[in-house]
Amino acid sequence: MITTMECAVDAQSLISISLMKIHNSRTQRGGIKLHKNLLVSYVLRNARQVYIKEKYAEIYRMQQYEEVMTVCNEIQELNPLDLDAEDADNEEQARAACCGEEMSLCDPACHKGAAQSAAHVRTASTLLGCSPFEDGSKAAEPSDYRSCCMEASPVSHFDQFSADNNRHCNKTTVLDLDTHVVTTVENGYLHQDCCCNPPQCGQEAQSPGKKRKVEFGCCISDMEEISDFTAARKRAKREDCSYSNPDYTDTSNISNLISIFGSGFSGLLSRQADLEQICSKQALASLGAWTRAIVAF
C-alpha cells in the first residue's frame, strides 16, 4: 500500500507528468513504446490511488465541517429555508447531467457555505453508492457516462460566490463522451455546444448504454487529440481563477482529466478490493481510448 505520507499534491503532479509522457510518446519516432507506456500507466494508477484517498479524506472532512457549520448556522440564522429549497432544485437538475463523483468535486466549491448540508449528504451518498461500472454489459442511463469537465470560464462560476447568489453557481459543463457534445447546464437550463468533431473512424455506433469508447483512438487526427488534451491541460494548470477555493478547482480538473483519459489498463484495477477502489473504477473511464491509441500500430 502506498503510504499516504506522499501527499496528494505530489500525486497530482505525477498524474500530470504521466499523462504528458503518454501524450508525447505518440509522436516519438519508432512508434509508441508499449513497455514504457505500461510502466507510466502504473505510476498513473499509483498516483491516482493516493490522490483519491486524499480526496475522499478531504471530502469527508468537508462533510463533517459542513455538518457542524450547519448546526451552528441553524441556531443563528434568520431565514435559511427559502435558499435551501431553491438550491435543492437546481442541484437536482445539475446532477441529472453529471455523474456523481465529478459533480461532487465541482460543486462543493460553489455550494460551500450556508445551508448546503443536504447537498453534501446527497453528494456523499452518490459518491459512495454508485452502481458498478460494467464494461459494455449494462444499458446504463445516458447520463452515467458523462463526465464533468471544467467549463471554459470558471471565473464566472465562482465570482459571484455569496450566500445570496448560490443559484448562479449551478452552471456545469458536461462533455458527453459518446456524442462529443458539450452541454452547459445553467440554473437548470441546458445549452448544447459542440465540443469537437464527431468521430471520423469506423467505430460502431455507440448507444449511450454501451461501454464508452472514447474517440481518441486510432482514427482521430492528432490535432484533435492534441487540442482536447491541451485544453484540458490548460484548464488543469489555470491559476488565474479568483474563486475562493482553488484546491477544488485544481483537484476537479485533475479528476476530470483522469476520467477523460482513463487511468491505466483496467487489468491494473482488477486487483483492488477496497471500496474506494470500486468507486474509482466506476467513476473513471475505462482505458479504451488510450489502450487503443497505445496499441494502434
Added chain:
Amino acid sequence: MAGAGGGNSDVQWCFSQVKGAIDDDVAEADIISTVEFNHSGELLATGDKGGRVVIFQQEPESKDQPQCRGEYNVYSTFQSHEPEFDYLKSLEIEEKINKIRWLPQKNAAQFLLSTNDKTIKLWKISERDKRPEGYNLKEEDGRYRDPNTVTTLRVPVFRPMDLMVEASPRRVFANAHTYHINSISVNSDCETYLSADDLRINLWHLEITDRSFNIVDIKPANMEELTEVITAAEFHPNQCNTFVYSSSKGTIRLCDMRASALCDKHAKMFEEPEDPNNRSFFSEIISSISDVKFSHSGRYMMTRDYLSVKIWDLNMETRPVETYQVHEYLRSKLCSLYENDCIFDKFECCWNGNDSVVMTGSYNNFFRMFDRGYRQDVTLEASRENSKPRSVLKPRKVSTGGKRKKDEISVDSLDFNKKILHTAWHPLDNIIAVATTNNLYIFQEKLN
C-alpha cells in the same frame, strides 16, 4: 582492494583504448546501442542508433610486448538496417540496432545476427585476401577486351591482395513481429534462434526466412487487461530445449520447448516477493527487468532491474541467491529520475568468463563489478580523463551520507546524461568493453 575480477581480488583494470568521436556534441546516430564479443573474443561488434555495425578485431599478441594483449582495431563497418516506414500503420521504424548476437564459427567466415525493432538480419563477414588475375577477355581494370585482340590464352591465377573484409546480408527475417523486438538469442544447436518482442517470442531456423514459430504469446484477448510485457529472452547455453524470458513485473519464466509447441505455460517461474516497506509510486518501474543472462555454466542466471543485479539458481524459484545493489542511493531520487525519463533506462549486465564476476553500468559513466566469490564490488569510471595508455583505473565512490570525503562524488553531482547501458566481457580473458553514449572503452587487466 584496487579492483575486482577474475576471482582474484588483486585484479587491477587499466585503460586500453577508446573508440569514437571526442567532441562532446554527440550525433544521435553515433549513440552505441549494443556491444558483443564473439565466441573467441577475437571480434568485438557494436551497433548504433544509425543502424550501423562496426566490428573490431583483436591484433595478435606481439612478441615485443607480451605484457599487453592485442589491441582492437576496426575490422569491418557496414550499414545493417535502414529507417523504414510502415505505410499501413503510418509508423516509422527506427534503424537502431537493438541487439547483435554472434553465431559460433563454423568455417572461415563469421556470422552474426543483428536486429532493429522489426527485422532481423543474418550477416556474413568474410575476408578476401587474394583475387584472380590474368583473364583472357577482361583487362585488369575490368573492361572487356576486344576478342579480336586476343592472340594467346592463359589460365587466370590467384594473386595476393590487400585484405578486404566484406559483409553481406545472407538472410532477412522480416514481418514476424508486431511489437518492438527487444532480444535475439542463438540456440546451442546452432540451427535455430529466438526473437522476442513485447508480447511474443518466435523461433526461427537460420536457413528459413519465410516462416517462424510462435512459442510464447502473452498478449491478452483484451489489450486493456495487459499487465506485463516481455523485456528480455535468452536460450540456455547448453540445453537447446530451454529458454527464459523476463517480464516488466520482475518475474522470469523458464520454458521447456519439449513440453508443448506453445510455451505459454512456464516450467519454472522465478520471482522474489516485493518488500512492502519499499513500496512507492515507482515500485513497478524499478522492478521491471531490463536484462537477463545465463551464466556460461548454465547453472545460474542474472537479472538486472533498475537498482540491482540478482543472481538466480535455476534450481530455486523463490528468491535469488545473490543480490547486488548497483546504485541504491538513487532510491530517494526516483521522482526526479521519472521526470527526466532516466528511470526507464535499460541497463544490461554480463558475466566474466568463469562466472565469478558480474558487471553492469550506472550513471556518470560509472560501471560496477561484483565479485561473487570474494564478495567485493568496485565502481570504475570510463572517461577521457583516465585514458592514458595502461593507466590503472582508480575506484570511484559515491557519497551517500552527509559528509563527502575527498575524491568522493555526491549523488547530486552525478551526470545522468552519461550512462553506461551496454557492457561486454571477453569470454576468456579479462578484457572488457564498456560503451558510454558514443564512445567504446576497452579496458584490460593489468599484467605484470
